Amino acid sequence: MQPIYTPADLTDWDYDRELGYPGEFPYTRGVQATCTADALWTMRQYAGMGDAEESNKRYNICSRTGRRGYQ
Numbered sequence: 001m002q003p004i005y006t007p008a009d010l011t012d013w014d015y016d017r018e019l020g021y022p023g024e025f026p027y028t029r030g031v032q033a034t035c036t037a038d039a040l041w042t043m044r045q046y047a048g049m050g051d052a053e054e055s056n057k058r059y060n061i062c063s064r065t066g067r068r069g070y071q
Contacts, residue, residue, distance in 0.1 A: 021033075022034070022035050
């Protein structure tokens with residue numbers, strides 16, 4: 001493992017085929033061509049964790065561990 005990799009480390013690697021562009025196969029950069037440029041933030045609804053206290057515990061765990069979207 002190197003501390004940093006550069007394009008020189010990617011011999012025999014086809015940028016278009018293996019990485020591609022946003023909104024295009026193989027979708028390594030997301031399924032939307034604009035990524036998140038047109039959205040200020042992503043808001044998701046969470047349900048099914050029991051009562052408000054249990055949900056709050058779950059949100060805190062997700063927040064502390066760096067999770068996004070709180071699934």
